[in-house]
Amino acid sequence: MAWFCNYYICERCDTPWTDEWSCTCDDDCPRCGSRHYSPFKSDDLTHVVEQDGERFIVLWSPETAEDSPEYCELESFPTREAAEAWLAHDKILS
Numbered sequence: 146m147a148w149f150c151n152y153y154i155c156e157r158c159d160t161p162w163t164d165e166w167s168c169t170c171d172d173d174c175p176r177c178g179s180r181h182y183s184p185f186k187s188d189d190l191t192h193v194v195e196q197d198g199e200r201f202i203v204l205w206s207p208e209t210a211e212d213s214p215e216y217c218e219l220e221s222f223p224t225r226e227a228a229e230a231w232l233a234h235d236k237i238l239s
């Protein structure tokens with residue numbers, strides 16, 4: 146598991162919508178109810194950087210997350226750049 150923001154578009158009524166979930170699953174159109182669309186794009190939100198006062202916190206959604214991200218704090222940094230650099234380095238290693 147992880148955490149994703151999924152992007153969909155309905156082929157019947159052209160309605161775009163997004164849904165956050167722990168997998169890149171199919172969804173139904175919220176407007177016309179047309180069913181079983183696969184996301185055309187997914188953002189991986191398993192790791193995110195959030196500002197908290199003067200610090201930038203790296204959050205991680207654990208494997209056990211199912212219906213909410215259940216973010217845990219991994220590290221905090223003085224700048225967003227430092228947090229993202231740390232994250233990029235961590236992704237290369239894993």
Ligand SMILES: [Zn+2]
Pocket residue numbers: 155156157158159160174175176177178179
């Ligand atoms: Zn639709």
